[in-house]
Amino acid sequence: MVLFSRKKQIGVQKFILKTVNNNCPELKSLLEGPRRDKRVNLTLVVLVVPYVDGKLLINDAFHTVTKEFSATGVGIVLDKQLSLDEVVLGFRWGQEMTYLHAKAKHLSPMGAGFYQLGLELTEVVPNSDYPQLEAFK
Secondary structure, eight states, rough: OSSSSSHEEEHHHHHHHHHHHOOHHHHHHHHHHOOOOOEEEOOOOOEEEEEEETOOOOOOEEEEEEEEOSSEEEEESSOOOOOOSSEEEEEETTTEEEEEEEEEEEEEEEEEEEEEEEOOOOOEGGGGGGGGGGGGG
């Protein structure tokens, strides 16, 4: 008995091709039209601190992962639909944390209860501006 037939491999190849064609940012941009900036797929752990009315909501902070970066923005993955207009993102580089202020641009469903939040990065946040961020070092 042959465990793997050519017909079964073709089924797998069709699935993979459909998955890549429908999820690859390079191919999606061909359908959606030109974007202002190119995207780079990059997965990093990031701290997300909601920012409301000029205040950080430290108790509502959480970690997630990035999906992609551009020169002016980042897409992060959320495990639920959250209404976040502004956030401060914390990126770890060695022993240092760098914080960036960001504004939400779009929230898109990814499937299975996950969402991609597209954020425009607006400025570097000096650690001295928000001493409460020290808790995340």
